Amino acid sequence: MAAITLLEGVNMAIDHEMARDINVVALGQDVGKSGGVFRATDGLYKKYGENRVLDTPLAESLIVGLSVGMASQQMRPIAEIQFMGFIFPSFNQIATAAARMRNRTRGRITLPMVIRMPYGGGIHAPEHHSESTEALLAHLPGIKVVVPSTPERAYGLLLAAIRDPDPVIFLEPKRIYRAVKQEVEDNGEAYPLESCFIDREGTDITLVSWGAMMQETLKAADLMEKEGVSCEVIDLVTLNPIDIPTIVESVEKTGRCIIIHEATRAGGLGSEIAAELSEKALLSLYAPIGRVTGYDTIVPYPKSEHYFMPDKDRIVDEIRKAMEYH
């Protein structure tokens, strides 16, 4: 069992399911012969041929629309959108077709499909290549939205996404595509798509994050530990549905909560979690719920991106503020 990256975890899951189920096909721009811009589908074209790993025309609405059509005939398409910044041309197909087919046909036609894409900043990529607009997707009933933060979770969650009978959006934090290696067994075991992970138990404050921000959050928790602050760290993993009960339980214990995400603050998913807590755990709160997020501005170009991105320092500051609140 070799140590693999998150990216390799993605590849391994797709490979596993393609081997297992002839109905699974991968499609997208450059995913075929060349294996994708990040190599997420590397080797699959050679292994499964051009009928199961399809280089599509450069058209995102088409890619999702094709997937809807294929899934309606009991295939299991895994579509790649090259970067999350380019999901918008396909937004109509996601919102009005993919998310609704089961509902509008009263279950006659269902869509077992995955739309996966690299997302988030921090790799000094050009404009539109650093977006983190998960809140837009998580607001749409009828789809699921999932984000792994480790190689092992990438593998187990993507397996689950591919097997899920409904459309799943799978967001891959590209900043940590190759950042960490982990031993992951190719055992075909899928994770549930409705549970978060408590990555570290703690008693003073709950930190909720997902994707690449988990790294910064864990670093901040380490730093605070040295100051004697015990952080409970939750990897949210599923953005729709959100595992609110686990978060509420944690906050009932710690009395404080900070949510960390890259996305713009206003209307970001931090708001949703804070709102749920302010409803379900109000009396447990010793301090206002903090949100450490991208600012309410457009993701800056690479040279100024660091001003925008949450980092461990901003998280630490917010933790201190919560701990000192009275």
Add this chain to the structure above:
Amino acid sequence: MAAITLLEGVNMAIDHEMARDINVVALGQDVGKSGGVFRATDGLYKKYGENRVLDTPLAESLIVGLSVGMASQQMRPIAEIQFMGFIFPSFNQIATAAARMRNRTRGRITLPMVIRMPYGGGIHAPEHHSESTEALLAHLPGIKVVVPSTPERAYGLLLAAIRDPDPVIFLEPKRIYRAVKQEVEDNGEAYPLESCFIDREGTDITLVSWGAMMQETLKAADLMEKEGVSCEVIDLVTLNPIDIPTIVESVEKTGRCIIIHEATRAGGLGSEIAAELSEKALLSLYAPIGRVTGYDTIVPYPKSEHYFMPDKDRIVDEIRKAMEYH
């Protein structure tokens, strides 16, 4: 001065600005010769001609993209999207072009443009004709999002939107297009695009809503008044930016808050307001912040729409819950 409907307020504002400024043009599907499906542009084609009131091809991405191009040359396009449910094909043009032009050219090119559309349910319209996805728009920095709830506000806010130097999304609650009449003077006076309205002062609880839900909210406030509960009612009006200071001030006074909107709950704008309050007014809260919203499901077809839609009864229940909380 005649009493006019909200729809006529919209028409009057467009007319006023077209008369005043040759750069103002209206465009969209069916807006020209026939005056639009709801008649929002009625009479303008005849008055200003086919060069200023344009029947576009049936293509939403084009409509917004055209507006971006025209605005970049100092025209002031007012684009109509026929129903909010059909905004998705244009989402890419809104998010990646309209919202960012000023920022990405460091102010060299700016886009004084309006995208207006009827939104919301309650008129027994077919699928996709009852959407209320304002949260998706309000999450995008670089645009403004505005919703009037009365004829007079429709007029004053739309004037402001047309004159604004940046892109404004103008959402028209079609359920009350013709519901109320009000005397509105065609005086060219615009409202600011960053302030909410306190429609009723109260001391026990703050109700925040917008659009057609204002009607239900005011009804609920009336009912509660009879039970001796004094509601402060806020018409949010601008969804981006949100006038948080006014809401915080109100909640500091009342100690309770309920947000009412048609849109789906998870990731709806109610979350954003609740999150801000849970941060800025936590210690003033006597009760959890309530949200009365559409459920987390797809807007049902007309026959079942009433199960989904917030109404005065649901608001009243939530107010009682907040008042009884301890």
Add this chain to the structure above:
Amino acid sequence: MIKPVAKQANKNANLRQTGIDAATKVVANFSIRSVQYLDENANIVHDLPMFAEDSAELLKLFRTMLLLHHFDRKVLMLHRTGKIGTYPGTLGQEAVGVGMASALTDDDILVPYYRSVTDLYVRGVRLHEVLAFWIGDERGLDFKDPRARNDLPLPICISSQIPHAAGVANAIRIRGQKNRAVLTAIGDGGTSEGDFYEGLNCAGTWKLPLVIVINNNRWALTEPNKCQTACQTLAQKAIAGGFEGIQVDGNDVIAVRATVDEALQKARAGGGPTLIEALTYRLCAHTTIDNLERYVDKEEYDQAWQKEPLIRLRKLLQVREVLDEASETRMLNEIKEEIEHEVELALSLPLQPPEAIFDYLYAELPERQQAQRAEVSARWRKN
């Protein structure tokens, strides 16, 4: 530093006289053909296809068209009496849907567009289902006829069905199924949307077993063709997809059926897609809630009635002596009975239970929605 050249006014003037014409050679030629068998006066302008020799067959098509014709009128009445709201009629366009769908086999798949009642009916979808959908009940899209079980539901988002149809066709291609093809439809206005072209382009690139029929009824809501396009034919849009486009007289059901039939056979045999523009006329308003008198030229409209598809087929059948006034009256009575029955079924459909707004969201309802479902249940069961 040598500066790039910006103005060339004089030289341009010279150039203009000579122009680039002399320096060009033709590298590609295309033409668009048009198909018609039966003209508006029921003259047979070309030898009929085999199936049309069979009068019983034509009589079936006639009956179906007549039924849909009268269904439209019925629905309009229902609207006037406040029984139903928005419904997009197919008056005048019956030959398009009936002709195209009658060329399908059970193995083929239909991907309808929102105005597709006629093709759906041929496919076995019952009128009360379509009506239920328009009245506002999701169950209308849960098509019950086995032939239509895999057909896609009506899409409301104009043009979004074209990529779906390409996807269905792609599934067939990938699976190497040689007995199947996909048939889809779209309006003339729909050809302005990006999704239409993206699907066309992909269909050509992958040689998909797909036939796309444009119901060119000359109107997109209140906008006539000229607001949508500068093209002399919509069939020529296929040239941008790199495959054949063909025009057909959409009021000649024989031509529609023959053309679609041949295109489907080509598709099944691996010959790739075809775009078919069926020229017809929307003799009804956009929907029941629209008033066409506001924007349609009366004279144009009256002329269009002269070319209406039932007239010529009726004449042909009368000449062949398989139809006369008496038999048509009998037919009409039967038809009206079916329509009444279907309308009754649609209007008497009991409401779905309140909980149903959650029950088809996911295979398994997440906790959050379970709680909301319970809330809805409690609220509406008590009342």
Add this chain to the structure above:
Amino acid sequence: MIKPVAKQANKNANLRQTGIDAATKVVANFSIRSVQYLDENANIVHDLPMFAEDSAELLKLFRTMLLLHHFDRKVLMLHRTGKIGTYPGTLGQEAVGVGMASALTDDDILVPYYRSVTDLYVRGVRLHEVLAFWIGDERGLDFKDPRARNDLPLPICISSQIPHAAGVANAIRIRGQKNRAVLTAIGDGGTSEGDFYEGLNCAGTWKLPLVIVINNNRWALTEPNKCQTACQTLAQKAIAGGFEGIQVDGNDVIAVRATVDEALQKARAGGGPTLIEALTYRLCAHTTIDNLERYVDKEEYDQAWQKEPLIRLRKLLQVREVLDEASETRMLNEIKEEIEHEVELALSLPLQPPEAIFDYLYAELPERQQAQRAEVSARWRKN
């Protein structure tokens, strides 16, 4: 009840032999022409346009192309030494951008695409500006040359510029400005996106003063033309818009310039849009961070170098005795100086202040962002 017909296997078989062919008539014809003046061996295959008689003029074009050619190589070096990240080169495609932009007047407007460094350069945009954009500084799009002030910035979203270009052209049309037209560009891959067609369709419908140039460099990232389209020419996409499409040898700068020039004149005169497909080859990788050896056929690539646009123009200029080795070396030295200077300017550009991430969001910054701006300021000023 007569049931609709689903299967017609036997009859279909018969029909197939006869087919609809006999029942068709041709209703529209189209052809695509191609323009070339100078072939790859510098043979003049057609009488040159006026401007090309002027050797000084051609020398300017040559110099500009040579400069951009070397700029590309310089940027690749900078990438290898870690000084810059992603940059999309124009190696091999210099004649497209230089040829098209040199046909513009100052009154026209350019709507570039993301790989548009060559046309922008001709327009007066400095190389350090384009470089700054790619290095990750928004100021790169704040074009300083007066000619480019109204030109649109580089768009990263493929194809999104086409509706913008149509909008700019529409502003010109509405204002009745007869001295202006809009020139825009797109890649071959970009022709698969819906926005491309929506813009095309509108340009045709409204007869917009718009010229669209497709830089067909045969690749869209790692996908060759055949992954994008079944069309034999991309120029034929114009037929779907109802206007003229024309192909041009994109390695023949004279042909590009002449064709675009004529199309712009037509546009200014109210003759409507033109689509021009310029056939060239991407001799560089997709961007500096891509490796073309992984997917490009070596032989095809080597052959493409033989047709590269500088070779033939150099030969012509040498024959005309306005260029020789010595003068080209001098030219190259000057060019390299300009390039070094521009690179220096780009790399030495001081960072924008932290607050600048807020300062161009709206004309007036809302309260919420004002507070965030203060936070950023405090955080980054103290460090």
